[in-house]
Amino acid sequence: MTLSTTTTTTTTPRHDWTTAEIAALFELPLLELVFQAQQVHRERFPKNAVQRAQLLSIKTGGCSEDCGYCPQSARYDTGLEREKLMPVDEVLAEAMKAKANGASRYCLGAAWRSPKDRDVDAVCEMVKGIKGLGMEACVTLGMLTAEQAQRLKAAGLDYYNHNIDTSPEYYPEIITTRTYDDRLQTLQHVRDAGVNVCCGGIVGMGETRADRVSMLKTLATLPEHPDSVPINMLVKVKGTKLALRQIDEEKDGVDGIELVRTVAVARIVMPATVVRLSAGREQMSDELQALCFMAGANSVFWGEKLLTTKNNGASRDERLFAKLGLVAWEPSAPERDAHAACGHVQIDAPAAAE
Ligand code: SAM
Ligand code: DTB
Ligand code: SF4
Numbered sequence: 493m494t495l496s497t498t499t500t501t502t503t504t505p506r507h508d509w510t511t512a513e514i515a516a517l518f519e520l521p522l523l524e525l526v527f528q529a530q531q532v533h534r535e536r537f538p539k540n541a542v543q544r545a546q547l548l549s550i551k552t553g554g555c556s557e558d559c560g561y562c563p564q565s566a567r568y569d570t571g572l573e574r575e576k577l578m579p580v581d582e583v584l585a586e587a588m589k590a591k592a593n594g595a596s597r598y599c600l601g602a603a604w605r606s607p608k609d610r611d612v613d614a615v616c617e618m619v620k621g622i623k624g625l626g627m628e629a630c631v632t633l634g635m636l637t638a639e640q641a642q643r644l645k646a647a648g649l650d651y652y653n654h655n656i657d658t659s660p661e662y663y664p665e666i667i668t669t670r671t672y673d674d675r676l677q678t679l680q681h682v683r684d685a686g687v688n689v690c691c692g693g694i695v696g697m698g699e700t701r702a703d704r705v706s707m708l709k710t711l712a713t714l715p716e717h718p719d720s721v722p723i724n725m726l727v728k729v730k731g732t733k734l735a736l737r738q739i740d741e742e743k744d745g746v747d748g749i750e751l752v753r754t755v756a757v758a759r760i761v762m763p764a765t766v767v768r769l770s771a772g773r774e775q776m777s778d779e780l781q782a783l784c785f786m787a788g789a790n791s792v793f794w795g796e797k798l799l800t801t802k803n804n805g806a807s808r809d810e811r812l813f814a815k816l817g818l819v820a821w822e823p824s825a826p827e828r829d830a831h832a833a834c835g836h837v838q839i840d841a842p843a844a845a846e
Pocket of ligand 2: 547563601632653655692693722723724727770771798799800801802
């Protein structure tokens with residue numbers, strides 16, 4: 493990766509976004525919105541470069557929570573087999589494969605409301621092993637105590653994923669077994685422990701545009717913006733509450749264009765944050781994904797599987813990256829810290845794909 497010190501005007505992250513301002517961004521003509529988002533994107537991030545993170549479900553199914561979208565909730569019959577926590581050596585064997593397949597970040601997901609202390613011990617060993625392989629480590633384990641967050645930090649954890657999923661107003665329609673404030677409290681524990689925060693949401697759950705505005709406002713007015721924001725498109729899994737519910741496609745349906753708008757607004761209101769185009773890519777056309785990258789998405793999940801559902805797979809994604817001229821990006825490299833610190837360094841991605 494080459495760094496040239498072209499000085500550009502850099503948008504300073506703001507934490508005082510109003511609902512009206514964010515709603516007005518959503519209202520912009522699409523091409524204007526995407527153009528503005530791409531301009532903001534290029535101030536801080538390498539162009540044409542997208543991070544590849546790979547997921548592994550280390551503890552699948554049987555979760556006590558009632559998240560309406562989730563195939564792993566024990567409340568819904570989705571045909572998913574429950575599995576115990578995977579042994580550390582098996583997790584590390586999978587991480588090695590992911591690294592060989594080009595992933596730079598390894599993310600472990602567990603179907604827990606909150607982990608027990610002995611679960612955290614095991615995950616700490618996994619984190620140490622992933623770091624030993626030279627990859628970034630991210631985990632998502634549900635709600636954490638302050639002490640659990642500190643132990644994960646001590647093990648070398650880079651990121652903790654904990655999504656707010658939607659607006660505070662719509663949250664009770666989707667999840668009743670915990671509150672929005674529970675979610676925000678874990679995010680605070682993670683921040684206080686010095687672990688980077690990965691926090692985003694899902695579109696297409698029957699929420700209104702006002703809810704999408706409110707979700708992004710919640711994220712963009714946090715004392716510190718999340719370091720990465722996953723934008724998931726709902727994967728409708730048979731048996732879940734949301735797959736059973738008839739979403740009024742005319743009124744509340746989310747098409748690809750609304751997804752692009754959501755990505756673009758996230759990019760503009762959180763200019764230094766990595767925006768990950770997350771679940772749902774398998775159902776998206778190459779053209780829609782290209783528009784999302786144009787709108788500022790610069791990270792994806794790589795590989796055949798998300799946690800329990802299908803992902804694009806390396807072969808489709810290799811073709812997509814080649815077709816769009818995208819290269820793999822490793823944001824943990826020292827140049828990210830450099831550009832984040834000084835705020836006005838123009839970063840160019842390598843000219844040729846790896
Ligand atoms: N149990 C932990 C928790 O809830 O934080 C970690 C795992 S949970 C599966 C991680 C995230 O995956 C959820 O917060 C949600 O945003 C996303 N997710 C789960 N099922 C999904 C689906 N069907 N479509 C899109 N995103 C989904
Ligand atoms: C996130 O925001 N999306 C990922 C990751 N964080 C953990 C999970 C997507 C899960 C999609 C449904 C499944 O595969 O079970
Ligand atoms: Fe459990 Fe997480 Fe799924 Fe909710 S999203 S049911 S907490 S695994």
